[in-house]
Amino acid sequence: MSQQDPLDYIQQLLESKSTAKQITYKNLLQAFQHLSAESQRIVNELKKKAKPGDEDVTVEFLPVHEHEFDVKLAGDLLVFVLHTNIVTFDETHPVMQDPYVGQQDINRYFGQIMIYNFMADSVKFNRVNDPGYLLARLLINHEGRFVIEGGGRLAEISNKISTAPISDQELNVLVKLAMTIAIENDLMAPPFPQVQFITLMQKNEKTQEMGGGQKIGFKMSYQSTIG
Numbered sequence: 614m615s616q617q618d619p620l621d622y623i624q625q626l627l628e629s630k631s632t633a634k635q636i637t638y639k640n641l642l643q644a645f646q647h648l649s650a651e652s653q654r655i656v657n658e659l660k661k662k663a664k665p666g667d668e669d670v671t672v673e674f675l676p677v678h679e680h681e682f683d684v685k686l687a688g689d690l691l692v693f694v695l696h697t698n699i700v701t702f703d704e705t706h707p708v709m710q711d712p713y714v715g716q717q718d719i720n721r722y723f724g725q726i727m728i729y730n731f732m733a734d735s736v737k738f739n740r741v742n743d744p745g746y747l748l749a750r751l752l753i754n755h756e757g758r759f760v761i762e763g764g765g766r767l768a769e770i771s772n773k774i775s776t777a778p779i780s781d782q783e784l785n786v787l788v789k790l791a792m793t794i795a796i797e798n799d800l801m802a803p804p805f806p807q808v809q810f811i812t813l814m815q816k817n818e819k820t821q822e823m824g825g826g827q828k829i830g831f832k833m834s835y836q837s838t839i840g
Contacts, residue, residue: 637755
């Protein structure tokens with residue numbers, strides 16, 4: 614049996630895998646635009662409905678660029694980021710166990726939209742060492758089918774590969790749940806002995822070692838419980 618011509622194999626990859634990845638990215642970009650529109654609509658609704666007792670409790674939609682927008686929710690900042698690279702997963706990942714992935718190889722490639730939660734003051738004061746937390750990851754493939762990875766109620770939206778493209782209604786629920794979880798999870802102060810001493814550099818840089826809190830209650834659905 615003669616060996617396959619490398620050019621024929623490259624042609625096959627270009628027509629299958631590379632094409633699927635480009636289509637996946639276009640689906641991802643469209644979903645991100647819809648996610649942005651839904652987020653802005655929710656923020657506008659909240660501004661009309663919410664009447665906080667302090668004028669500094671604000672809700673804002675903050676466009677950044679084509680691949681990022683933020684939502685400021687009082688002391689929290691939700692950061693929505695589109696990753697431009699298309700990825701696949703280790704064979705042990707739950708997505709790879711879905712029979713749909715085995716139907717054809719190109720079904721295994723997904724684009725990613727990440728939702729992170731930062732403290733708004735971390736950005737305001739440029740506290741570069743403050744942590745952000747991944748609340749959810751939206752995965753979309755060449756057919757527009759999707760999976761949502763997250764903790765708690767976020768995982769309940771669609772923790773298996775969908776049979777249809779994501780809708781504006783599902784994006785609306787995703788944003789509202791992410792906002793709810795960000796507000797519900799409070800800051801936990803570090804133990805006193807951990808912040809008893811600081812260096813002058815830490816003082817000058819205003820880093821979290823000065824006693825800034827860390828969010829509690831964040832755990833992705835696939836993470837094991839720490840004993």
